[in-house]
Amino acid sequence: MSHTVELISVGTELLLGNIVNSDAQALSRELSGLGLNVLYHSVVGDNPGRLKAAVELARGRADVLITTGGLGPTCDDLTKQTLAECFGRKLVYHPECAESIRCFFRRAGREMTENNLQQAYLPEGCDVLDNAWGTAPGCAFEADGSYVVMLPGPPSECLPMFRERAAPWLARLSEGVIRSRTLRVFGLGESAVEARFRDRMNELTNPTLAPYAKEGEVELRITAKAATQAEAEALIAPVEEEVRAALGELVYGADVSGLEQVVLDGARERGLTLGTAESCTGGLIAKRITDVPGAASVFKGGVVSYHCEVKAGVLGVSQALLDEKGAVCAQVAQEMARGARRVLGCDLAVSVTGVAGPDPDERGNPVGLVYTALAAPDGVWVKRLNLAGPAARRDRVRNLAANHALDMARRWLAGLDPAGGDWPMDG
């Protein structure tokens, strides 16, 4: 029998829109990896009656119930109280949990307020899921054919608690595995990708092939279900080959975190260093590069030349050029990239200058007009982009501009024309 999962997230802050339900995303991804089918996410507020009804509903339509949130001292342990009631269990004091909570505060060098000890009450007969990342312990038990797991809500606790504590407990339920491979595509819009693969997507059942639009790029995810990881991978391989044959150089990576990772890996392999010169992206490219652990072996640094003075003074962009043409033009982008290479002493430098919005610049250049450039040992390339589309937003223009700049480096490293590629973007 295949197990089915419902995630129940508890918290009025989710219903008020104060926070996004990132726990549901993180756990869903993990559960798929264990071969468990997540069929529903439910969110209810801090309300015992509605939570109880949600649990009763979930018991009837899934056999694994995982809750997030409502465990800490600030919410009166709503989730534990309610779930214990639904499954006819008492809450009992676990002295070893109280000790862990005290310990947590000692390690963090902080004083513990007494309300924290509430968290040591857990349903009778449960398996305690010790929380090494925060104070509220989780728990798990089996009752009346249901498998119940309760996890704390803060994302920095929820995911490690799942991986280190809940996943081993759930391993007994797993039959077979689900494996996914995500091909990342830059330079083709979602509907164009979809139109190209529509028939195959409809034909394929195992593995499945599905497109996901991300801002300025598309993911094609191949997902296979099989008894073992090796079998799942054998199902995935021919479909991956087929996609790569169809899209060629537009596929920039598989199971990578983004263009920044591919650029770092490519530069590292060739022993090259990297730098950035950013105007309208304001540090975003450097930030994305340094999000990747180990970036220091490749990335030397960057200059955020938001004002023209910094473009001229730090990067050496010609003041006459800036006076004549303003900051948003192809030559400034090129001089910024050249300047970054020289000032930072790096092999490859990418640059961006443009109008992120919300308003046109003082010369009347429209929102979304962006130039990106790449300076490499063998030359300098530049691209002119119109990233506005019908619904320009500042963060979207900045993200797309960063993607285009990184893609120029990616293409150079792959031996392709850095300013080439095909850009019928969906937006």
Added chain:
Amino acid sequence: MSHTVELISVGTELLLGNIVNSDAQALSRELSGLGLNVLYHSVVGDNPGRLKAAVELARGRADVLITTGGLGPTCDDLTKQTLAECFGRKLVYHPECAESIRCFFRRAGREMTENNLQQAYLPEGCDVLDNAWGTAPGCAFEADGSYVVMLPGPPSECLPMFRERAAPWLARLSEGVIRSRTLRVFGLGESAVEARFRDRMNELTNPTLAPYAKEGEVELRITAKAATQAEAEALIAPVEEEVRAALGELVYGADVSGLEQVVLDGARERGLTLGTAESCTGGLIAKRITDVPGAASVFKGGVVSYHCEVKAGVLGVSQALLDEKGAVCAQVAQEMARGARRVLGCDLAVSVTGVAGPDPDERGNPVGLVYTALAAPDGVWVKRLNLAGPAARRDRVRNLAANHALDMARRWLAGLDPAGGDWPMDG
């Protein structure tokens, strides 16, 4: 009668954890602002049977049903088909929608694939919600006491569609308003904040007072329900005063997007300019500052001096100092800030140098050891931070370090000791 809302999000990609349900957050926030109570979020996959069951359930426990997703050509218009069936309506072709879709592609300069025209089929007798931000139109209708609204899934379409199209349609249901005011607190952990206000939080019913932990800071949200905006604000004001009296300078702003906004506003008011020098935060501070529209009037630029060569060569940090003490020490942080002030020609410069992880640096400095500094016209201040806590993560260390650096500038602008403040952080 007070109206209650259920959000139903349709998409297997949500259940697989490929994307986070940001639509549910965005719409919940908007709906609260309209005075509508969101009681449930539900997520179901691309499965007509389960979607139908979810709609039947939702009709029984809420009177406003809002769906997101499942409208586009890639999902066979699952949501429209299923909802039309649940409410006994046919899908009919809307030629004006087909024309809008064609128009959208023309404006974007892209070719339209034929599958896009599927999107012009909508339930008979509905109000069409024209989509100016994408291709799939939404729709709304009233049937058997339920109010049904269907919106497209992509976040860049969903939120503007709600604000510009669905909100006016729903305005008929709104009685009274819900208003919130969010006080942002830096320098005190969540459980300390909670312990301090626990009694008041339990006593208060309208307005309510609730804490929300964010990474490295805490939000205190005061929410009032009243007939008019003015009445709601009058309920909020005394509670805000009470919190400010209790927390003093730790409250850094109300209804602001973050420390970066407060720093930009404070500098702008005093006619001062700003710059950054970043090592382990790698551009994150500059990125956060330039996320804010209009940053250009204050922010001159930044240097991401990831390698020591850049610290010495661009910022003028003493090479002898770097050789002797390495990059992670108080003096380097101070010299970076001083250097940024000089090189960028700005009035205030913040700097960060430290170990973001995942590994200690080559001198054995532990993950989370970070120095932040501020250089101002009247001096230079530095702070030594241990940001590791029991569960150090690279992104967490970087975010906290950025917050501390920005808070130094915030405190200087407010006439406080830049290196002061109280840091019993929760982690």
